[in-house]
Structures are given as structure tokens and as C-alpha cells.
Amino acid sequence: MRRIAVTLLLVLAALPTATASANCRKANFPAIEAQVMCLVCGVPLSLADSPQASRERDFINGLIDKCESTQQIKAALVAQYGPRVLALPKTSGFNAAVYIVPALALLLGAGLAVIAVRWWSSRGGGEPAPAPGAPNRADARRLEAEMARWER
Amino acid sequence: MTRRRVSPVTMAVLAIATALLALLAYGVFINQPTRGIDAALAAGKRPAAPSVSLPRLGSATNVSLSDWQGKVVVLNYWASWCPPCRDESPLLERWQKRIAPQGGTVLGVDSLDVVSDARGFMRKYGLTYPMLHDGDGHSQQRFGITGYPETFVIDRRGHIAAVRRGTVDDAFMRRAVLPLLKEKS
Numbered sequence: 001m002r003r004i005a006v007t008l009l010l011v012l013a014a015l016p017t018a019t020a021s022a023n024c025r026k027a028n029f030p031a032i033e034a035q036v037m038c039l040v041c042g043v044p045l046s047l048a049d050s051p052q053a054s055r056e057r058d059f060i061n062g063l064i065d066k067c068e069s070t071q072q073i074k075a076a077l078v079a080q081y082g083p084r085v086l087a088l089p090k091t092s093g094f095n096a097a098v099y100i101v102p103a104l105a106l107l108l109g110a111g112l113a114v115i116a117v118r119w120w121s122s123r124g125g126g127e128p129a130p131a132p133g134a135p136n137r138a139d140a141r142r143l144e145a146e147m148a149r150w151e152r
Numbered sequence: 153m154t155r156r157r158v159s160p161v162t163m164a165v166l167a168i169a170t171a172l173l174a175l176l177a178y179g180v181f182i183n184q185p186t187r188g189i190d191a192a193l194a195a196g197k198r199p200a201a202p203s204v205s206l207p208r209l210g211s212a213t214n215v216s217l218s219d220w221q222g223k224v225v226v227l228n229y230w231a232s233w234c235p236p237c238r239d240e241s242p243l244l245e246r247w248q249k250r251i252a253p254q255g256g257t258v259l260g261v262d263s264l265d266v267v268s269d270a271r272g273f274m275r276k277y278g279l280t281y282p283m284l285h286d287g288d289g290h291s292q293q294r295f296g297i298t299g300y301p302e303t304f305v306i307d308r309r310g311h312i313a314a315v316r317r318g319t320v321d322d323a324f325m326r327r328a329v330l331p332l333l334k335e336k337s
Contacts, residue, residue: 040264052233055266080266084288084289108164
């Protein structure tokens with residue numbers, strides 16, 4: 001009888017936690033996976049396939065099951081693996097190229113477009129092409145002169 | 153003879169392509185692992201061990217590799233998720249017991265690993281040798297580490313005398329460690 005009472009008490013004590021765990025809004029695993037790195041592979045975790053990546057996934061899933069938020073999970077990952085685990089390249093050294101190159105590429109693209117348009121215009125590309133069968137400029141001038149002479 | 157004029161667009165495209173190729177080459181060059189240790193050892197030299205400062209496993213206080221100077225150090229990089237490390241650990245523990253009375257030690261570096269996993273691993277395999285933790289693996293590049301496990305045998309003066317990029321065995325330990333124990337610091 002006493003044993004049953006103790007068991008009942010234990011079940012009742014565990015109920016709120018279990019209910020909270022079941023009801024909590026769980027963090028999105030694929031979203032987290034895309035935001036962190038597999039440090040051994042050097043690629044985002046979502047693309048990685050290695051024993052370390054598997055362990056990292058298990059670690060994330062364990063925290064998701066404990067109802068931790070995305071931010072809490074990322075903080076826990078940083079505590080274990082350091083800031084390099086976050087899929088954000090450093091802003092110093094060669095990795096700064098990740099931020100600089102797209103901006104430069106955009107500027108270069110715009111510059112290229114300007115150069116291309118100017119070059120195309122200077123080669124007469126801006127003039128409309130005559131319609132098929134239509135007289136060219138010289139023919140048109142000669143035609144106008146002859147029409148004027150005929151009308152006189 | 154007429155010289156063909158290269159258009160500005162072609163020149164700009166060539167310049168961009170060259171710049172991007174140069175950037176790619178530079179990126180590949182600076183990110184490749186250092187193999188200077190292997191080259192020096194192959195030339196019969198003993199390069200100085202890189203200076204490394206890491207916390208003990210489960211502690212926030214950093215210790216330096218040079219703290220072990222005067223001892224023969226078997227520096228072993230490992231991780232709990234690495235299957236070959238499981239096979240190697242009992243052997244390293246046996247060697248720890250063998251070399252400790254002669255002024256040697258195995259020094260583990262648990263790398264890219266969850267601390268609780270590493271502790272569980274140490275309990276499971278009964279590891280008693282000192283253990284450091286390199287959570288983000290930043291110290292690896294200095295040793296040119298590309299996989300696990302990798303082991304460096306460091307003499308009493310802090311110079312690397314041997315390296316094993318892979319699992320160590322008794323033959324390697326006998327050949328690489330025992331002669332160093334007889335050397336004076």
C-alpha cells in the first residue's frame with residue numbers, strides 16, 4: 001500500500017514536467033542546423049556527415065527535447081565548441097572577404113554595366129535599325145529631292 | 153598589320169576573373185594544414201613544440217604545454233566520438249603507468265568535443281593521465297592536425313621527436329618514447 005502511494009506521488013510529481021515538455025514550443029532543428037558549423041568538416045552542420053556532426057546533432061536534439069530556445073541552444077553550443085561553431089565567419093583576416101567580396105562584386109557589376117552601355121552606344125548601337133525594305137538615309141534624301149523637283 | 157583592340161568590357165571581365173582566382177588561391181594557401189613538423193622530423197631535426205595554452209578538462213584555468221617541460225610528453229589529440237580513439241585509449245593508459253615513474257606522461261587533448269562526453273569516456277576507459285580540452289580545436293592547426301587520433305612525442309627540452317598521424321601501437325611507443333626517457337633534460 002505504501003509502495004503504491006509513493007509511486008503515485010512520484011507519477012504526480014513528474015506529470016507537470018512531462019506536460020510542460022510535451023506542450024512547449026520546440027525549437028526548429030533544421031533552422032538551427034543551418035546556423036551552426038560542423039567544426040571537423042568545415043561546412044554547415046546541415047551539409048555535414050561525420051561522427052562529430054552526428055554528436056553535435058544529438059546534442060542539439062537533447063536540448064530541443066528539454067524545450068530550450070534556439071538562442072539557448074546556440075549559447076550551449078558556443079559554451080562547448082567556442083564561437084567558431086556559429087556559421088558566421090570572422091570579420092578579421094582572410095574571412096573578412098566573405099563580407100567584402102559581395103559588396104565589391106556588386107560595385108564591379110554596376111561598373112561593368114555602365115562600361116558596357118557606353119561602349120555599345122559609342123559603336124552606334126543606340127541608333128534604331130532600319131525596318132526591312134525601308135530606304136537608307138541617302139536613298140531617303142535622294143527620294144525627297146526628286147519628289148520636291150516633281151512637285152514644282 | 154592591324155592590332156586587334158581589346159574591348160574595355162573584356163578587360164574588366166579578365167581583371168575580375170584574375171582577382172577572384174588570386175583570392176581563391178590565397179584562401180587555399182592560408183587554410184592548408186601546416187606540415188612543417190613532419191618535414192623537420194623527416195630531415196632528422198626535432199622542431200620545438202608549438203606553444204599551446206588550454207584549460208584542463210572541466211576547468212576554466214589554462215595550463216601551458218611548457219608546464220610539462222622536463223618530462224617526456226606523449227601528447228595525444230582525441231575526441232569521444234572518434235572510434236579509433238576508443239581502441240587506442242587502453243594502450244595509452246597502460247603506457248602512462250609505465251612511463252610516469254620514469255619522468256614521462258601521456259597528456260590528452262580532448263578536441264571538438266562535449267565536456268560531459270569526454271568525462272564519460274575517461275570514466276569508461278579508466279583514463280588517469282592529465283587531460284586538456286580544446287573545444288573549438290584552435291590549437292590543432294599549429295600541429296597540422298587533420299584527423300583523430302594524432303600523437304606527438306615531445307622530449308624533455310620541449311622538442312617534438314616523433315609524430316603518429318593515426319592510432320599509436322606498442323611498437324611506435326617503444327621506438328619513440330623509451331629512448332627519450334633515457335635522455336637528460
